[in-house]
Amino acid sequence: MNSFYSKWLGGKHGAIELAILAAFIFVVMPLWLDIFRLNMVGKYLTYAFAAVGLVMVWGYGGILSLGQGVFFGIGGYCMAMFLKLEASDPVSTAHQTTPGIPDFMDWNQVTHLPLFWEPFHSLTFTLIAVVVAPLVMAYIIGAAMFKRRVGGVYFSIITQAIAAILTILVVGQQGMTGGINGITDLKTLHGWNINSDAAKYALYYVNGALLIGVIMLCKFVLSSKLGRLLLAMRDKEDRVRFSGYDVANFKIFTFCLGAVISAIGGAMFTLQVGFMSPSFVGIVPSIEMVIFAAIGGRMSLVGAVYGTLLVNYGKTVFSESFPSLWLFFMGAMFIVVVMFFPKGLSGLYDTYLKVWLGHLVTKFGKSGLPEKLNPIKTELQNGK
Amino acid sequence: MGGYSLSDLWSILVMQGFSGLSLFSVLLLMALGLAIIFGQMGVINMAHGEFMTIGAYTIYFFSKITEKYFPGLMPFYFVVAIIAAFSIAFLIGYLVEYVLIRHLYKRPLDTLLATWGLSLIMQQIFRSMFGAREVSATLPNWLMGSWKPTPDIDIPLNGLFVMAMSIVVTLVVVLFLYRSNWGLKVRATTQNRIMAGAVGINTRKIDRITFATGCGIAGIAGACFTTIASTGPTSGSLYIVDTFLVVVFGGSASLFGTVASAFTIAQAQSILTFFMTNAMGKVVTLLAIIIILMMRPEGLFTSKVRK
């Protein structure tokens, strides 16, 4: 139990953070918002998966991936393929030239289901694919790059190119992928109408629980030896290498972890929104995901969630109030955060709120507690 | 290819060769500015495309003014406008460096985020100033149509112009970088900022001018592209990925690498799109670039860069 506490929750502070986040997602949001807005929050929380993945890959691993949208897209497409097949049963597609295949295939004169679609009749296979497909992809990219010590900016640009290529491929092969329209009009999951209000509530909670689970998993990874090695690698890669560790393998692991986390988000996106679009695979969403993580604080798993919510909240509010000027606000927000709050929301929390909480705790002097806050004090003294 | 006469094939071959060269000069012109900013300074300028758009709108603006007030000068305005395109982009680049970039040199990946925000703002400024629709500059007659060395061969004049501009700009950049005092300082700063500072180079000033020059060259590129492509608030986003690919593929700090990489990519894409469809040609080119980058991660030609 004790090791669970310190490893999976990240100690007292980690546990409090997680509890607040859980309360926020599971209690505050559903009480505060109607189902339409809650569903929107659910959608944003799926982006938070990608942001959490980026905290691991970028914040701790030091690798900035500009292709996180690719993995989000893979997860989303896997789920969308399953749902689309279910929505395309021979009865409801009877008016097509070839009944029983997805409508967009019929429009593109595809007369039989492509082979790689076949296994997606099975939900089990789909769920496995959501995890395994991005894993394989990330492994191939990671192994090719990290074994050859490609890093830093190069890696970012190359992942960006991969995102661009995949978008062109997905859009170009529209008979098999739905092209630029994406895979739309998804209706049921094993006969369960995913568009009903009840389903939306249920999916929202599943999504939230998965997100919390993923954060706990990341905390566990970070509290292990691997986590410390990651930090060490980020700061002085050569020293870790000289100490006898295979740096590339750790990087590949982190990259794969981030990819799988994003893909889970993608799959949840498809379920909650009811379609998948190639616009997620492209460059713009990938950069936006980085921005979510940056605004939340690139070293904070929980911060990434708040960052995602804040940016998307801003987007929604700005664009509803100023449909033709909102880009000014968004652009300014990114610049201000990068320039003045490089540690994002979690940096603000650490420098202001945490200290204030610390004072509060000291003031009401519970024995033992100030001791535990010492690390923060030293951090402050060191000018962090 | 049966059914075509030999002279047909010959003229297609000539024109195909030219369109490869033309694409090469387009890519080179796009990438030169970024090669300086990203290659020499390590700044990831996601707003590079928007600096090109500044150049394009400058041409549009000048063409409208000239058409309205000095119609007799139409054949000549383009030259003035290109200089203006450079100057305006240079000035804005200078300002951006001062306000934004100089605070971020120690955090190169953060420049990506900040300049991304900048690009959003710039797009919206274009939209507010020039409207959301695409515009078209009236080009002088000497830039329109084609040159016909034989009845079957058409060499695009605007292609020739872009080619000439990219040669001029490349030569000027090479001369400045490798034959001038300023270039020496830039290279010194690239290789070792602290030492450069220690020997009395004002590295901050060098940075500012280097960044602004890169932006100015983007302005020239954008100005030239009004002759072959669209001018709209989001036109710049069409170029940004290709531009980065050229620079990275060439090896970031090597100007020669940028030239070689623009040439390789242009020829590959041009030949592939001739034998495949346009979209497939592009995909195959991009895939090839990625595979080569995986084998040669530091690009085709490398030189020492500060990390």
Add this chain to the structure above:
Amino acid sequence: MPSKKSMLPTNYSAVLSGGAMPTRKKIAFAVAGTLFFALTASSYGAGPATSQVDTTHLAVTDTEVTVGQLHSSTGTMAISETGAIEAERLAISQINAMGGVLGRKIKVIQEDGASDWPTFAEKAKKLLEENRVAAIFGCWTSASRKAVLPVLERDNGLLYYPTFYEGLEQSKNVVYTGQEATQQVFAGLDWVSKTKNAKTFYLIGSDYIWPRTTMKLARKYIETVLHGKVVGEEYAALGSTDFGSTINKIRLKKPDVIYAAVVGGSNVSWFKQMKAAGINGKDHTLLTLSVTEDEAKGIGGENLVGFYSAMKYFQSLNTPRNETFVKEFKVMWGAGAPVGDVTQAAYEGPWIWKAAVEKAGSFDTDKVAKAEESGTISFDAPEGMVYLEPNHHLKTKLRIGEWRTDGQADIVYTSGYIMPNPFPKGY
């Protein structure tokens, strides 16, 4: 989609080519635009009681009805969608000036789709579920419409969609005021094969659903009806700016007609590079489906001169009705604003909605949709009378315009009325 199925059988025998249709006698429900209703009502609220006209809790009060407008005002599609936004605003302000709909003033909530399909779906949902709008005027690309469609069907909303598009769709919740592919393709090909004696065609489009579907129809029509030959068919990646090699291929094949559907920023590159490669309207025949006056502004008239567009509307259309409309549009949005095909089609949206609502005597979606399917709604549009067919598309004419240097087109051919046929048999 059961609604789709039940409507199919009636329309399979549609007219494919532009022969003159015997005009069915329509009930004089036609709204004759502003010319007809010269007097303006200054106060609202004279219509029937709200409880009568709205039984589904829409945003309708005694004096006001709220509608949504959903286009991209930012992102790459803002280039194209601005005209539609402006035209819908014009139509709504004119309707308001003449007393609104059922005695209620139209209030508009504008949302930005930001050229991003998921955003379109989200905003449509917001407009329908939060704002409870009575109708949405919006979307431009097929992808945005496809993203919005399930939302509309679920929340039972109404969409008025202005763009010419690929067809293969029909929904109770959508009225398509642009042409579907068969309306745009067949008559134009007939014309070009007759007047230019064309036998060989080169097809080129951007790589997505609309050009691909359109080219599929075109190829079949060329091969089976015109007995011509397609010597090349090719698609360019969206956003592609280099057409050098493609143009060389076309020169090698020497087609009688270049048949083009390139869109967006690519479109400008395509025409500029064609012109520079010596392919011009004097020596070559090019018929495009994707250039309206809006695009012409970005491409530049000098690069287009002599080429042809197949559209249902051109700004230069020489009728008093159209001249009034163009004048009104320029007064509201400035002399520089071009009026293209989609802009005009977007202008029709609010008017058709108004006609349908007034026929139904209610804002309820089901009743409005039923009125729309009655086959009796028509509108004296700038392009001429248009008739809303029970399959939710408009019966219109097709025109061929020859581009001039000033970015306007001379109309060189006008077809008879063409029945919309979104699900053509055998194609």
